[in-house]
Structure formats: C-alpha cells, structure tokens
Amino acid sequence: MTRAPASRVPEPTPLWLKLSSYLVLSDEEKMYLTDLENTTSRQPPRTDLLQQGERYRDVRIMRDGWAIRHKALPDGRRQVVNFVLPGDIIGMYCTLFESADHSVTTLTAVEVASFPPERLGELFRSFPRLAAALAWSGAREEAILAERLLSLGRRTALERTAHLIVELLRRLSVVNMATDGHFVLPVTQEILADALGLSIVHINRTLRRLRDSGLIDLNGQRITVNDVRQLASVGQFDELYLHLIHAPRRLERAFSDVRPRHAPHDDAERPKA
C-alpha cells in the first residue's frame, strides 16, 4: 500500500476525469476525490480483486489497468458482465450486501485505490454534488448492463462485436485512453467470447469478418477503428445509454442542502436520529 501526501495541485485521476464528463468539479471536490484515492495498491494480471461468494471488504476505485467483472455457472460456463476501466468503482455497494455475486479479475497489472465504506457515507453527507455524480456513474453502469442485455438477447454476433468495440472506444475516450480511434484491448479472444456470449471460434470468425470488411485493424492487442460511423451503424450503436450529456443543474437541485420547495421539512419534523 502507498499513501501519497495530499498535494496542493493534484493530478487529475481517471475517476475525476470521468465525473468531469458529467459536472464541473470545484477545487475542493477535486481535493476530496484525490484524498479518497489516496491509499493505493498494485496488483499483477490475473488477480482476483473480488471473488463470487466472498464477503465484501473495502470500496475500490480502478486507477490504472483493465479488469473484468464476471459470473460463473457451477459447470464452468462464464459470462463477463462488464469491463472495469480506469475511473470505475468496484464494490460500491459493499456495505449493502453480505457477499459478492460476481468476481472481479484483473487483465493487466492494475493500480487500485481503496477506502472503507464509511467514507461513502461521509461523502454523501458532505459533498452532495460528488454524491450525485457517483450515483450518476452507478446508474450508468446499470444502463450499460441493460444495453448489453439487448446485445446478447437480440443482436447477431457481428452486431454485438461491433457494438462492444464502439462502446469501449467511447468509454476509453472519456479517460483519455483512446486517441484517433485506436486503443489497446488487453483481452484474449476467450474473454471477448465470454463477454459476448459466443464461442471462442465464432468470435474469431467474427473478428475476421470485421477485419476483412476493413472496419477495424488488429495487430496484437492494438485495435484500430477505421470508420467509427460505419462500425456504429453495423452494431446499431446509439450512445444515448452512455448518458454522457451534462445535467449539472438538475442534480444539484436534488442533492444540495437547499430545502426543496414542495414539502418543506423543519428540523423539528425530522426523525430523532
């Protein structure tokens, strides 16, 4: 574990970049976020950060590297539920559940920050705008799962694959990890297959079709999207679900300490504790 001294002019962290796609952070909020990510550790590839059935511990923030969130059936079949990218939070709900219903495993070497769940309560009380931004990011995670459900249920293999590539491109752009339509995809075809609900052989066929049609280039783990527009159209990609549009006004109204107009509650009316 490393504990960095709280600097006066902190570097932007991926989480902060991601939340910035949603609202404009104040210096004070940036300092608080930096402080939250203060305690970090490094893990090698193929490490379980969390294991299905295990009791939750700290809340974690991915700072660097890739991981997957996945679930397995008793007989070994496996589904990758989502990719965990820098700026994503692991186990936000740790306080609420007895044990994890999924595993999180690193794909690359990673750097993760962790903090005790009590700090979340602190954050909700003291930094309502950050709380709203975190809720936004949690809600977006759910929206991504819903879209993936649409992929698995109703898109063909080719469409699914195209859709995933465009989604990753978009998500990585937000944290400055994709430029000019190319990025590193540190993933075996087996993992891609498990993410898309396909067999490894069929993912291979499908990637070849995408390559043959000139939509993407692959060398090693570097993937280049030659024509995002067309790839998005193949995957019927509509970025609505990523909810990248700003709406700072409305959320501040809901989460700030200002009393709401409708049903004003005096302190006298509050519950005792």
Add this chain to the structure above:
Amino acid sequence: MTRAPASRVPEPTPLWLKLSSYLVLSDEEKMYLTDLENTTSRQPPRTDLLQQGERYRDVRIMRDGWAIRHKALPDGRRQVVNFVLPGDIIGMYCTLFESADHSVTTLTAVEVASFPPERLGELFRSFPRLAAALAWSGAREEAILAERLLSLGRRTALERTAHLIVELLRRLSVVNMATDGHFVLPVTQEILADALGLSIVHINRTLRRLRDSGLIDLNGQRITVNDVRQLASVGQFDELYLHLIHAPRRLERAFSDVRPRHAPHDDAERPKA
C-alpha cells in the same frame, strides 16, 4: 390522481414489504414511505409509463400490477430487460439523466405512485436508513440484470426459462404475490420470448418441455411450480444474487448521521453548495 389522507395506521405497501426483507422499518419510516406513495394514479394495460428517448419526469413506485422495462432496436427487435413488480421503483435516476434509454410498459392495469425527484434528496438527508434501503434495492436491480446477462449469454433456453420462473417466484413471494409455488404470470409468450432472447416458437417448445416433465403446470396465466428444488436445479438458480439476506447493522453505520471516526468534516469545511 388520488391523494390519500395520511392515516395514523397505514397499510403496508409493497415497497415497504420489500424493504422490510432487508431491514426492520420504524413506525416513523413507515409513515414517511406511506406519505411518499401518497399521490397515485391508475393506468390500463399496454400503457407506456416511460418511453425510450423521452425526458424523465417524476420518480414512480409500482404499487400494483405488472410492467416491463424494455429496449428496442431501430428495426423492431426488442429485449425485455426486467419485469417491474409491485414495490419496484421506476426512474429512480430520473434526475441524473437527460432522457430515458428504455421504455416501461404496463402489462396489466397498474397503480403507480409518483413524486418529484426533489423528495429523494430530502429522503437521503432526513432518513438515512431508508436511503440505504433504497440504495440496496437499486443495487439489487443491477444484480438482477447481471444474472440475466449470465442467462442470455451462457444458459440454454430450458435453463433460462426455468431460471426466470424461479426468480419471479422468489421476487413475488417477498411482496405476498405468490403462495404455495403458484402465481399469476400476466404475460404473453411473445413477451417471455423477448425477455429470454428467444423466438416465440422456441419459448413455446421450451414451456411444453417443462410441462411434459412435470416441473410446472400452466393454465391460462396461472403458473404452478410443482418442484421448486428441481426447477431451480434445472435453471442453475443460486439465489445469492437476489441478496435477500439482512445486514442492517453495517448499512446504518455507513449512512447514519453519526460522524465517522476517520476524517471528521466540520460544517465549515463543506463546499459552499
């Protein structure tokens, strides 16, 4: 719209029953919940409560009846993302997103309560235990989506179908809508197909297999599960993901107004708002 008078001895609402599966509610909290659900309206079957692309409005609580949350592709293919049952919340994140990325459509006549999103902020500030319970319910929703992803990606048609039936049975039991392994499933086979990522013909085949093997009985919309154990085993159902186990202590610690030990924040340190 109907506005009920706040009674001294309110009837338990489905939401309250559902949250009760997680923590023991105080009278005051029950009163507050009852008050939240105060303004209700009724809608006929096949009404859109929310439409993909539409701007979000109020937060809604399903009080009675069934609905589906679904997404559609431009060419008409459709995926049912989840079933909305009594006690479930619609558009909890309305404040955070510009527009809906999914639709919600009623299957039966329904009764829904609605309230302006500002009241959520109020709730988070004044009733931290309820806030935690709502967060629990939101997190559970996400866990359900992740499990459905596993179904669509890696379970066979027979397994998926069995799994869904057991899940619905469990969820309905919590709100007293299933007794003795039977319940009403107000759903056409087309909707079932869209929920399970199958064709309507194949759902039909699959249901017949389940009937022929004696695991379930169907007459009309009434479904009877003859052997939950065996059905759960066919569907590889592990109820871990429904997170029905209580953990009231830990969440109260995180969300209560008691100052955390680690990094106490004075009011003076708060952002200006």
Add this chain to the structure above:
DNA sequence: TAGTCCCCTTAACCTATGTTGTAGCCGCCT
C-alpha cells in the same frame, strides 16, 4: 351465427453459432 382478432400450438425446414480437431506462431523455460 358468423367474422375477426389475438394468442397458443405444432410441424417442417433452415441457419447462425457451437464443437471438435489440427496446425502454426510466439514467448519462455531449462
């Protein structure tokens, strides 16, 4: 009483995707 609409049911056939098997490449160990 027949007509229409919606849904369920089944049969016959088709195809997207899974399975099995083999081969080649690359990095790594010793």
Add this chain to the structure above:
DNA sequence: AGGCGGCTACAACATAGGTTAAGGGGACTA
C-alpha cells in the same frame, strides 16, 4: 536447441434455436 503452454486461425461437422406456415380456440363484435 528443444519442448511446452497459451493463443490465434481455420476447416469440417453438429445442433440449438430461428423461420415460415398452418390450424385452432377463446373473446369480442355485429
């Protein structure tokens, strides 16, 4: 240098599930 393990590639074959088509029952209408 050789061997081994993990990954990609691709061909041949198998099958779960999709598609098309047809019929039937119940509820409503006229």
